[in-house]
Amino acid sequence: xxxxxxEHCFWLGRYLExxxxxxxxxxxxxxxxxxxxxxxxxxWSPVVVVFGERERFDALHGxxxxxxxxxxxxxxxxxxxxxxSLIEVLSWARENARAIREVVSLECWEVLNELYLWLxxxxxxxxxxxxxxxxxxxxxxxxxxxxxxxRNTMLHDAPLDFITLGVLxxxxxxTARVLDVHHHAFKQLPDGHQVVETSLWLSLLRAxxxxxxxxxxxxxxxTGDAVASFLLFEQEFPRSIRxxxxxxxxxxxxxxxPGTRGLxxxxxxxxxxxxxxxxxxxxxxxxxxxxxxxxxxxVDSTAALCxxxxxxxxxxxxxxxxxxxxQ
Numbered sequence: 001x002x003x004x005x006x007e008h009c010f011w012l013g014r015y016l017e018x019x020x021x022x023x024x025x026x027x028x029x030x031x032x033x034x035x036x037x038x039x040x041x042x043x044w045s046p047v048v049v050v051f052g053e054r055e056r057f058d059a060l061h062g063x064x065x066x067x068x069x070x071x072x073x074x075x076x077x078x079x080x081x082x083x084x085s086l087i088e089v090l091s092w093a094r095e096n097a098r099a100i101r102e103v104v105s106l107e108c109w110e111v112l113n114e115l116y117l118w119l120x121x122x123x124x125x126x127x128x129x130x131x132x133x134x135x136x137x138x139x140x141x142x143x144x145x146x147x148x149x150x151r152n153t154m155l156h157d158a159p160l161d162f163i164t165l166g167v168l169x170x171x172x173x174x175t176a177r178v179l180d181v182h183h184h185a186f187k188q189l190p191d192g193h194q195v196v197e198t199s200l201w202l203s204l205l206r207a208x209x210x211x212x213x214x215x216x217x218x219x220x221x222x223t224g225d226a227v228a229s230f231l232l233f234e235q236e237f238p239r240s241i242r243x244x245x246x247x248x249x250x251x252x253x254x255x256x257x258p259g260t261r262g263l264x265x266x267x268x269x270x271x272x273x274x275x276x277x278x279x280x281x282x283x284x285x286x287x288x289x290x291x292x293x294x295x296x297x298x299v300d301s302t303a304a305l306c307x308x309x310x311x312x313x314x315x316x317x318x319x320x321x322x323x324x325x326x327q
């Protein structure tokens with residue numbers, strides 16, 4: 001497979017995963033704003049931080065607007081100056097799929113194109129205005145449908161492997177950012193609000209699609225440390241950081257099996273293994289390691305991993321912003 005096709009596959013997976021994640025976080029945050037009894041700033045400011053858009057958002061709309069839920073949602077859905085907005089992310093996903101139409105199955109292309117055209121229609125604007133929850137649900141379902149069709153309608157060969165790598169590494173970064181921002185914000189809450197605190201941890205689990213899986217694994221006992229440990233280390237949850245990184249390492253080793261020479265990917269595999277070795281459940285027992293420091297390391301290491309992957313497999317040592325998008 002030529003490098004150009006591999007690169008388009010990788011970014012197609014990342015953009016679709018990011019679109020699904022963005023819609024899910026906005027949907028859950030909207031519900032949290034109604035139920036938790038928190039100030040608008042406590043609810044909506046973390047959204048622009050999670051997606052790395054605080055500086056750009058403040059420059060366009062001012063810091064006060066971070067507490068305006070409607071303004072934040074408009075920015076994260078429709079703003080064309082925001083590379084992480086839904087309309088931009090899905091445009092780039094479609095552009096990458098269009099560039100490799102000979103690789104992507106017809107069913108995948110039709111679903112992605114349908115979502116793209118719907119998002120650019122008056123019907124979507126009307127749905128966003130009148131039925132916000134339904135709007136986000138539609139985006140999520142269509143993105144999930146497309147991701148599922150990849151596995152069920154395409155050959156399980158190198159192009160699908162690169163699409164899956166994009167999905168997995170995007171999940172690592174997104175889960176780390178969501179957990180870090182919310183864990184920090186929740187720890188700032190005054191003591192004595194057990195019900196509110198539990199509600200917030202549950203909303204975080206829902207933002208990562210982990211509510212039901214967490215309850216089964218922890219017998220319904222919800223604490224901050226248990227939620228953080230679950231999203232970081234759970235080996236059988238497909239959105240935990242360790243699960244995604246372990247799966248990504250396995251795909252990378254297929255491209256560069258241990259002991260081989262002359263194949264690309266040696267540095268990328270080494271970086272992935274180093275980060276995976278750091279993500280042990282007992283890592284937090286070290287008094288010098290906090291959840292924040294560990295998550296910061298995950299975000300930085302994932303960025304370095306993606307840069308190495310681009311250099312070794314795509315021949316383009318670009319940063320994560322190379323396709324006009326943000327980490």
